[in-house]
Amino acid sequence: MPDSINRSAEAPAFARAVLDVIRKIPPAKVMTYGDIAEFLERGTARQVGAVLAGYGSEVTWWRVVDSTGRLPEHLRGEAAANYLSEGTPFDLERERVRLRACRWDGSE
DNA sequence: ATAATGACGTCGG
DNA sequence: TCCGACGCCATTA
Numbered sequence A: 001m002p003d004s005i006n007r008s009a010e011a012p013a014f015a016r017a018v019l020d021v022i023r024k025i026p027p028a029k030v031m032t033y034g035d036i037a038e039f040l041e042r043g044t045a046r047q048v049g050a051v052l053a054g055y056g057s058e059v060t061w062w063r064v065v066d067s068t069g070r071l072p073e074h075l076r077g078e079a080a081a082n083y084l085s086e087g088t089p090f091d092l093e094r095e096r097v098r099l100r101a102c103r104w105d106g107s108e
Numbered sequence B: 001a002t003a004a005t006g007a008c009g010t011c012g013g
Numbered sequence C: 001t002c003c004g005a006c007g008c009c010a011t012t013a
Helices: A013-024 A033-040 A045-058 A073-086
Strands: none
Touching: A013 A033, A013 A045, A033 A045
C-alpha cells in the first residue's frame, strides 16, 4: 500500500524510521540531516528535513542540525536553551553547535 | 505534465 | 569565514 494513498494519520514508514533514529541520539550529541539519511541508507538530507518539519515536535528535534551545526532562524532560540541545559558544545556567538565535538555516529 | 518548494549539502569566490 | 549558486529529490500546486 503506497503512502500516497494512505489517508490515516499514522506517520509513513520513512518518517517513523527517521524519528526512531532521533530518539536514540544521546543527550549533548547531535546528528546532521545527511547523517540520518546515510545511517538509514534511505532518503536524502532534504527528505529528513521534511520529516522534521512535519513530526519534529514529537522528538528531540534540536539534536538534528544541518552540516554547519545550525537550525533555521525560527528555532534557534529554543534550540539554544536546550543545548545550554544539556551541555551540548555550542557557539553562542554564531548560534551553532560545535559539530567537531559532539557529532554522533550512531554507535553506542 | 510542468513548475515551485523546502528544518539540505557542497563548492567557488 | 561568509555567502550565493547549484544540485538534489519527494511532495505539492
